[in-house]
Amino acid sequence: DVKVTQSSRYLVKRTGEKVFLECVQDMDHENMFWYRQDPGLGLRLIYFSYDVKMKEKGDIPEGYSVSREKKERFSLILESASTNQTSMYLCASSPGPGLDEKLFFGSGTQLSVL
Amino acid sequence: AQTVTQSQPEMSVQEAETVTLSCTYDTSESDYYLFWYKQPPSRQMILVIRQEAYKQQNATENRFSVNFQKAAKSFSLKISDSQLGDAAMYFCAYRSRTGGGADGLTFGKGTHLIIQP
Numbered sequence: 001d002v003k004v005t006q007s008s009r010y011l012v013k014r015t016g017e018k019v020f021l022e023c024v025q026d027m028d029h030e031n032m033f034w035y036r037q038d039p040g041l042g043l044r045l046i047y048f049s050y051d052v053k054m055k056e057k058g059d060i061p062e063g064y065s066v067s068r069e070k071k072e073r074f075s076l077i078l079e080s081a082s083t084n085q086t087s088m089y090l091c092a093s094s095p096g097p098g099l100d101e102k103l104f105f106g107s108g109t110q111l112s113v114l
Numbered sequence: 115a116q117t118v119t120q121s122q123p124e125m126s127v128q129e130a131e132t133v134t135l136s137c138t139y140d141t142s143e144s145d146y147y148l149f150w151y152k153q154p155p156s157r158q159m160i161l162v163i164r165q166e167a168y169k170q171q172n173a174t175e176n177r178f179s180v181n182f183q184k185a186a187k188s189f190s191l192k193i194s195d196s197q198l199g200d201a202a203m204y205f206c207a208y209r210s211r212t213g214g215g216a217d218g219l220t221f222g223k224g225t226h227l228i229i230q231p
Contacts, residue, residue, distance in 0.1 A: 031218070040123070041223060042120075042222055043221040044221075056217070090159065101147050101164070101209060101211075102161050103219055105159035107156070108158075
């Protein structure tokens with residue numbers, strides 16, 4: 001089974017801190033994604049990556065950046081955390097073109113910014 | 115840009131009864147995928163069922179089936195013989211067939227399903 005692992009289940013940070021959320025997948029997937037989940041808003045795409053060192057902005061990239069130095073790892077960075085970034089963050093991955101079209105998800109990181 | 119709309123923020127059903135969750139979407143494409151994902155309190159997103167737009171036959175997975183109406187851009191999920199373990203958030207999602215899926219899925223806002231014992 002594909003495994004997508006997010007390094008923290010719960011995280012508490014202070015306003016202004018630099019925050020790293022880590023995600024690792026073990027199935028050699030080409031595509032990786034970071035979503036943000038808020039009540040009543042569903043899942044919204046922050047950034048995605050279709051290859052090592054490649055990244056594309058999703059629907060809500062402001063205040064975030066990403067890094068993909070290795071194929072299996074996709075990091076989400078909050079340069080200066082703010083209270084409005086308190087949310088659930090979900091990482092996902094999928095194979096390349098012509099392969100399984102579904103997303104495989106991690107179990108999420110609940111981030112609280114105080 | 116594609117949009118996915120789930121008009122029911124919350125639904126409640128008696129155990130063993132049948133419930134239908136609604137989903138509509140907007141797209142100018144003709145070839146795409148549609149999904150229903152389930153998110154229980156554990157937060158793990160679980161794929162319930164998927165439908166390929168070029169297939170006219172509605173997808174079925176055990177107690178879960180869809181009513182896919184391509185012209186109406188509607189994709190509802192029917193859960194038969196509801197069980198307590200079905201209680202969860204359900205998300206409808208869309209994916210274009212072009213681009214190899216590199217740009218991910220577009221999700222609706224979710225429907226919270228409550229199962230009454």
